[in-house]
Amino acid sequence: MNMVPAIAHGALLLLFASPFAQGESLLGFPDAREQLEREAEYRAALSAEDQQSWSKTLTAQPHHAGSEYGRFNAEFIAERFLDWGYDVEVEVFDILLPVPLKRHLSLESPTRYTAVLMEDVVAGDVSTEDRDEVLPPYNAFSVDGDVTAELVFVNYGIPEDYELLERYGIDVTGKIVIAKYGKSWRGIKPKLAAEKGAIGTIIYSDPADDGFSRGDVYPEGAFKNASGVQRGSVMDMPLYPGDVLTPGKPAIKGTRRLSRNKAPTITRIPVLPISYKDAQPLLRALGGEVVPLEWQGALPLTYHLGPGPARVRLALEFDWQRITIRNVIARLEGSAYPEEWVLRGNHHDGWNHGAADPISGMVALLDEARAVALLAKAGERPKRTIVYAAWDAEEPGLIGSTEWVEKHIDQLQKQAVAYINTDGNSRGFASIGGSHTLEPFFNELLRSITDPQTDVSLDERLRARIRVAGTDEQRDELKERGDHRISPLGSGSDYTPFLQHAGIASANLGFGGEGMGGSYHTLYDTFEHFSRFRDPGFRYGVALADLAGTATLRLANAEVLPFRFGGLAENLQHYLGELQKLADDARAEALRINGMLDAGDYALALDPTKALTAPPAKKAVPHFNFAPLENALSELTEVAQSLDATLADSDPANPGELNRRLYLSERALTSPDGLPGRDWYRHQVYAPGFYTGYGVKTLPRVREAIEAEHYDEVDEEIGYTAEVLTRFAAYLDETVGLIGE
Numbered sequence: 001m002n003m004v005p006a007i008a009h010g011a012l013l014l015l016f017a018s019p020f021a022q023g024e025s026l027l028g029f030p031d032a033r034e035q036l037e038r039e040a041e042y043r044a045a046l047s048a049e050d051q052q053s054w055s056k057t058l059t060a061q062p063h064h065a066g067s068e069y070g071r072f073n074a075e076f077i078a079e080r081f082l083d084w085g086y087d088v089e090v091e092v093f094d095i096l097l098p099v100p101l102k103r104h105l106s107l108e109s110p111t112r113y114t115a116v117l118m119e120d121v122v123a124g125d126v127s128t129e130d131r132d133e134v135l136p137p138y139n140a141f142s143v144d145g146d147v148t149a150e151l152v153f154v155n156y157g158i159p160e161d162y163e164l165l166e167r168y169g170i171d172v173t174g175k176i177v178i179a180k181y182g183k184s185w186r187g188i189k190p191k192l193a194a195e196k197g198a199i200g201t202i203i204y205s206d207p208a209d210d211g212f213s214r215g216d217v218y219p220e221g222a223f224k225n226a227s228g229v230q231r232g233s234v235m236d237m238p239l240y241p242g243d244v245l246t247p248g249k250p251a252i253k254g255t256r257r258l259s260r261n262k263a264p265t266i267t268r269i270p271v272l273p274i275s276y277k278d279a280q281p282l283l284r285a286l287g288g289e290v291v292p293l294e295w296q297g298a299l300p301l302t303y304h305l306g307p308g309p310a311r312v313r314l315a316l317e318f319d320w321q322r323i324t325i326r327n328v329i330a331r332l333e334g335s336a337y338p339e340e341w342v343l344r345g346n347h348h349d350g351w352n353h354g355a356a357d358p359i360s361g362m363v364a365l366l367d368e369a370r371a372v373a374l375l376a377k378a379g380e381r382p383k384r385t386i387v388y389a390a391w392d393a394e395e396p397g398l399i400g401s402t403e404w405v406e407k408h409i410d411q412l413q414k415q416a417v418a419y420i421n422t423d424g425n426s427r428g429f430a431s432i433g434g435s436h437t438l439e440p441f442f443n444e445l446l447r448s449i450t451d452p453q454t455d456v457s458l459d460e461r462l463r464a465r466i467r468v469a470g471t472d473e474q475r476d477e478l479k480e481r482g483d484h485r486i487s488p489l490g491s492g493s494d495y496t497p498f499l500q501h502a503g504i505a506s507a508n509l510g511f512g513g514e515g516m517g518g519s520y521h522t523l524y525d526t527f528e529h530f531s532r533f534r535d536p537g538f539r540y541g542v543a544l545a546d547l548a549g550t551a552t553l554r555l556a557n558a559e560v561l562p563f564r565f566g567g568l569a570e571n572l573q574h575y576l577g578e579l580q581k582l583a584d585d586a587r588a589e590a591l592r593i594n595g596m597l598d599a600g601d602y603a604l605a606l607d608p609t610k611a612l613t614a615p616p617a618k619k620a621v622p623h624f625n626f627a628p629l630e631n632a633l634s635e636l637t638e639v640a641q642s643l644d645a646t647l648a649d650s651d652p653a654n655p656g657e658l659n660r661r662l663y664l665s666e667r668a669l670t671s672p673d674g675l676p677g678r679d680w681y682r683h684q685v686y687a688p689g690f691y692t693g694y695g696v697k698t699l700p701r702v703r704e705a706i707e708a709e710h711y712d713e714v715d716e717e718i719g720y721t722a723e724v725l726t727r728f729a730a731y732l733d734e735t736v737g738l739i740g741e
């Protein structure tokens, strides 16, 4: 048994959080012994050897959505679940998925170069040899197009990069931009470029970010070699994910589909990803001003902004095919509360062989599902129904999971307790993102699970890292707070439809930080690469199955579901503080810049022989009225603490109704209006950023109004969000009342 002994991490922890301080106790289990025995049995059944052998099978051929091998994998996964005793259904959807017919990129003048757009076969990795089924490098949901124009270098292509370009007097209207991968989700780059008037986007991976500057390149080392290209979707997921033609509705017979030219999540301009080998001649041909120092990459040339004299032609044509995708859904009916569902998923489609992304997470899920089934056979059937899902078409835009949630939304909103997601995995530290109502629950798990390399708990290993390499703020929090903050979720994997559309408490679990790589979404995400560099021996695969499976089993068996609310209230206070600081900083910055402009400082400080000019005057930032949010949060904090205290010492007579209220609590943080301009996103606490993509925006209505300088809307959004939180506090208050009865 791998239980971790009681260790005092700080005063708060001792008082409120340490589960082992008074004998063995677990959130939600009046008597934890039985559950801990069950977990020990579960853990003993996990197998690195089997994960490795499943990985070999599932990564033997490219298995993107719609491919032959993708279908084979779905069937292979379904058969395993069937063998283990699950009720299995393969749910299909018909979705739009473009694949490239023509990809052309050339430098037309002042010199000529035609981009190769192909990745090299590498010695020692047989997976890179057979090209029949390989998807060539492309960005899914780029529009067709054939454009020729001058080139402009836009660094990472994020809003602040365009602000600086404007100060250089560079307008990208009618130009083709070349941007580095990184700093934002890739779909933001063509979206922003199009808004700025560009007619095409090229994205490349600079070796400074994940190539030779970071370490030896593949096959000598893990990092990106000169021919490697990151594929990926560029659909406008911050608007809505899933099938581009059926927003908010399942892509099944009978659903009305948009015509393709009306689908708002397809890019407006053509976009193509390339290698640094192909980027180098284009960048070398750029003239104009030398880039600011922070924009310089690692290629052996001086980077220039352009525009021109480099002129490039970008010509793309796609087969806009309708394909069938296959979600594998496996159920194990609960023994006591079959109508309450604990959901657990990982996608099975990859861009090519997909050994890290997604198969490393998929085989951990399979290992988990088998061990849970063994428990059930031995008479330890979980109390709640567990639903395992292997999603298809995650890579092109979270399509399989989104369509499934849209199809089953009514039932899910009534019955789903929580959704636990995994995706790619590698060696290193536990990383947990999720709903703050599950923060104490996940902290307890971090203390329960052992790190395979160091034999201490995941929690202790995280603490040691913060002490060694954390910021001052993290170190202070470690001492004062007790629990680790679990990070709020933006987007980037299949939890999005569950959390942000359906309002189901969710988490995303994984390990990382030590498994090096530049293989993400390239031809080199192979079994060979993965087992050399990312998780040799699949030890962290077993750790992931341990972490996610223990979470699933605890949620499935708890007498009282382990939701707690004080941590949520405290995190919301923290976010409110961030918003106030955001507004204060913006105000101070506007005053500072406008003051310097008035004084004529830029004219004196900037080199008059260079193109960089003064920034434009800033909009003055008014003082906002945060009082409604402050009041709502004071109330919420009080009610949340009182509910947590009641939950801690009650053994409720009627856990059924209480549990229902606990798991429905996340729904109360959503609103049917959704967010401004994107009503698919209903959660009012967590959303992916409209201009960052994967990056989370907490309290998004207020935060994005300030960031977008829509200052006249801020007070209204504060009021809206405060109302949601006040309703939520009332909901918790009624729940306290229920336990008291």
Ligand SMILES: [Zn+2]
Pocket (backbone or CB within 6 Å): 347, 357, 358, 394, 423, 424, 493
């Ligand atoms: Zn993935």
